Amino acid sequence: MPLSTQSQAEEEQYVLVANLDNARNLSNILKAIGFKDHAIFTATPNGLKVTVEDSKCVQANAFIQADIFQKFTIKEDLVALQVNLTVLLDCLNIFGGSTVAGISTALRMCYRGYGYPLTLFLEEGGVVTVCKINTEEPEEPIDFDFCSSNVTNKVILQSESLKEAFSELDMTSEVLQITMSPSQPYFRLSTFGNSGSAHYDYSKDSDMMELFRCNETQTNRYKMSLLKPSTKALALSCKVSVRTDSRGFLSLQYLVRNDDGQICFVEFFCCPDVEVDEDL
Amino acid sequence: MQCVVTGGNVKVLAKAVHSLSRIGDELYVEPQEDGLALRSVNSSRSAYACFLFAPLFFSRYSIDRGLDFRCKLAVKSVQTVFRSVATLEKTVEKCHVELDKAKDRLTFTLHCKHGLLKTHNLSYQDTESLQAVFDKDSCANVFRAQSRVLVETVVHFPPSVEEVTVAVSSERMWVRNHVEDEAERSKALLTELCLAADEFDHFAVGAPNSITFCLKELRGLLVFAESTGLPVSVYFHEPGSPVVFSVTDSVLEGNFVLATLSDDHNLQKSDSGGGHAEPPPPPPDDFMNDDIDSYLIAMDTSVVPGPSTAPPSAASRASPAADSRTRKHSEEEEEEERDGNEDPGRPPSKKFRSLFFGSVLPPSPQTSTQPVTTQEVLASDSEDEDE
Numbered sequence: 001m002p003l004s005t006q007s008q009a010e011e012e013q014y015v016l017v018a019n020l021d022n023a024r025n026l027s028n029i030l031k032a033i034g035f036k037d038h039a040i041f042t043a044t045p046n047g048l049k050v051t052v053e054d055s056k057c058v059q060a061n062a063f064i065q066a067d068i069f070q071k072f073t074i075k076e077d078l079v080a081l082q083v084n085l086t087v088l089l090d091c092l093n094i095f096g097g098s099t100v101a102g103i104s105t106a107l108r109m110c111y112r113g114y115g116y117p118l119t120l121f122l123e124e125g126g127v128v129t130v131c132k133i134n135t136e137e138p139e140e141p142i143d144f145d146f147c148s149s150n151v152t153n154k155v156i157l158q159s160e161s162l163k164e165a166f167s168e169l170d171m172t173s174e175v176l177q178i179t180m181s182p183s184q185p186y187f188r189l190s191t192f193g194n195s196g197s198a199h200y201d202y203s204k205d206s207d208m209m210e211l212f213r214c215n216e217t218q219t220n221r222y223k224m225s226l227l228k229p230s231t232k233a234l235a236l237s238c239k240v241s242v243r244t245d246s247r248g249f250l251s252l253q254y255l256v257r258n259d260d261g262q263i264c265f266v267e268f269f270c271c272p273d274v275e276v277d278e279d280l
Numbered sequence: 281m282q283c284v285v286t287g288g289n290v291k292v293l294a295k296a297v298h299s300l301s302r303i304g305d306e307l308y309v310e311p312q313e314d315g316l317a318l319r320s321v322n323s324s325r326s327a328y329a330c331f332l333f334a335p336l337f338f339s340r341y342s343i344d345r346g347l348d349f350r351c352k353l354a355v356k357s358v359q360t361v362f363r364s365v366a367t368l369e370k371t372v373e374k375c376h377v378e379l380d381k382a383k384d385r386l387t388f389t390l391h392c393k394h395g396l397l398k399t400h401n402l403s404y405q406d407t408e409s410l411q412a413v414f415d416k417d418s419c420a421n422v423f424r425a426q427s428r429v430l431v432e433t434v435v436h437f438p439p440s441v442e443e444v445t446v447a448v449s450s451e452r453m454w455v456r457n458h459v460e461d462e463a464e465r466s467k468a469l470l471t472e473l474c475l476a477a478d479e480f481d482h483f484a485v486g487a488p489n490s491i492t493f494c495l496k497e498l499r500g501l502l503v504f505a506e507s508t509g510l511p512v513s514v515y516f517h518e519p520g521s522p523v524v525f526s527v528t529d530s531v532l533e534g535n536f537v538l539a540t541l542s543d544d545h546n547l548q549k550s551d552s553g554g555g556h557a558e559p560p561p562p563p564p565d566d567f568m569n570d571d572i573d574s575y576l577i578a579m580d581t582s583v584v585p586g587p588s589t590a591p592p593s594a595a596s597r598a599s600p601a602a603d604s605r606t607r608k609h610s611e612e613e614e615e616e617e618r619d620g621n622e623d624p625g626r627p628p629s630k631k632f633r634s635l636f637f638g639s640v641l642p643p644s645p646q647t648s649t650q651p652v653t654t655q656e657v658l659a660s661d662s663e664d665e666d667e
Contacts, residue, residue, distance in 0.1 A: 161394055168363045195357025196402040203395030
């Protein structure tokens, strides 16, 4: 493999080197959070976390563990960089992103440190492309302060059942209202659009419901425009965990299985819209 | 009103809604003694469609006697209820349709697999009854074919073809695309298909002639007919009177009534069809000289675009037609017709005779659709209902 024949000396300049036999395993998951241009990369010895934010109200994190990569070497405890995600995705698909089995783009991603570009070596069928993406001043991701100890309600659903609901959501509704309750309606998604309201109720005994742990009735509204981007992650995922904390903040965690059967996670945090005064 | 649809019938209902969405933007829902009627009409009133689902179609059908309820909804919002028609059959076990008079909502509840419950509360507008007056039984030309035959015929016409001309003789039916402008004829792609009588289950031609109508609505019906596997019957009489496409089985009836190009136009423009009979001369019409009015068969005001809050008195001033050949139009009718013509999206429609809809107001005893006595009378007039 040409990518592994890089000289040892060259390798040593980099603080971060990550090799991936199939670049699609990275590009797919980045696509799922690609609703804004700027992505903050935080690399630790555990792996890579990519963060995208919008309006200071929604944050998406994609976690790609170190063992997803064929090689993942990091010389510091923490390496942070920020790049334009659209550009990165274009580079990852520079060979067309063929989905034909047996043809895949190999990737080596290198970073020398602050002020240097992110360098991608991409190879497919013996052709190597080198992309250098200028890095930006890394911003500090918002801390949504979502602790599992504050979680009031949590359900885990098979994505299949939520996909259907999200594909049918009434987009004329400004908000998506999520009700979680230990009693009926248990787990409800509601929209209030031009033509009326719609409710999707999931029974807690449904075979789609893997876990149902709701302690108190909570009804919160979230801006549809903020939640809509999470549909991409939902489409990729096989399970989704929906949690709300005592402040009404929403956490959506998607379990994504890649082409090679490995598991990654995508997480969305979203802050609630105005408080609900009346029951509609 | 409360009705429950189960199993495969949910898909039938969904398909009906989807095919009605090809006609107009609004869905008229009218629960009747003899079943649930879903209707739609296009903006230029040249096409009308109605499905009547008999009480037996439902596993439960109950209406409030004495309470005359009818409403219209945006067809788009009803389509959202049945968004994924393809998977509907597999996922939906039961569908409840219920009227919540207190909240003014029509509620569709879908009981799906895995305990998922989808509830759609749709807002509606009260409306008058929407009825086109047509009499398919007295049509001289009657055909019945498997939907497949018609689907395979229509498939040869690209979506850009708006209108087709159907000509019939005692043994054959020709279907060709209608080219409006004589000058365009040399450039246009002409497609003509010939169907022999034995392609049909029933083929009866009493008046060999040819009619021209819009294809779009027929495609809508065919989607329904194909998915339900029901044969399609075609009824027509002469150019200018409507053509009726209908599907029927023991628990449902669907009628699509489409205006056809009026006769004078047909004679001028489409005489190249070959050896089949010339249509009979057009009936004398007092409005022959008036460009707009000659296309207009008496028009009522029962379906006013926008909120239908008009008081009944406003909607019932249609002049009673003592003689169908000397029809007169009320101001409202002409106004409405002009409105229709101003719609830039549908310029071709004006050459179609508009269908007439009887204004049927709930409390009036004389409101039922009067059966037509002669073919010329496409219009029944509501008698002064404000009295």
